[in-house]
């Protein structure tokens with residue numbers, strides 16, 4: 003009988019990863035369909051446009067991974083500070099391959115990505131535990147749907163086997179499962195009070211909204227060169 007429990011106590015009996023999934027389900031559908039992601043999913047992104055997406059994501063991962071490394075000594079963030087998850091080196095390698103070594107100066111950041119980076123830096127400085135929400139949104143996404151995106155990207159950009167898709171590589175299928183499991187467990191242990199759980203949920207929802215803005219902004223840039231067939 004749970005009649006005597008407060009809502010917060012009922013909430014705390016559900017793992018934060020389940021609550022995050024439920025709370026962000028509709029936002030996930032939105033980002034999948036937003037701007038540049040819609041084209042990516044349909045295999046309609048051109049190489050230069052895909053590089054623009056990677057370049058913008060690279061800046062976000064650099065900020066996130068700098069924050070996680072900086073707070074590696076914080077016990078509840080330790081499980082999330084996991085090198086095999088980190089994506090900034092893989093993104094750099096993909097950009098070197100797909101664009102060339104000058105990508106960082108040649109491909110501009112969108113305002114949405116710049117703001118996202120500043121936001122993550124602020125979170126790292128003032129509320130480092132909330133980096134967990136960004137870990138959930140980025141890395142669990144990469145370990146989940148990202149695996150399907152790798153195949154779409156390789157096919158639509160006609161890439162040689164294994165080239166230009168390091169972003170999606172986490173090792174074997176078992177490695178992917180192990181990393182996702184460890185990440186979920188780390189997150190579940192982090193949310194030890196209702197306030198921290200709710201904070202992570204709010205931050206994850208905000209992170210999804212920032213992704214939607216970024217993908218829409220990148221989508222608008224592609225529209226300038228969009229052929230009617232891609233509409």
Ligand code: HEM
Pocket residue numbers: 019022023030033034035039040043138139140142143144146147148150151210213
């Ligand atoms: C078009 C692109 C995308 C596709 C096709 C896709 C697909 C998927 C799929 C199939 C799952 C597994 C769902 C499940 O286990 O029930 C998943 C999970 C996830 N995706 Fe995506 N996704 C896409 C884009 C994104 C983006 C852009 C983000 C982040 C901004 C994201 C974040 C997540 C997260 C956090 C999860 C884990 C959900 C959970 O189990 O808690 N996805 N995605």
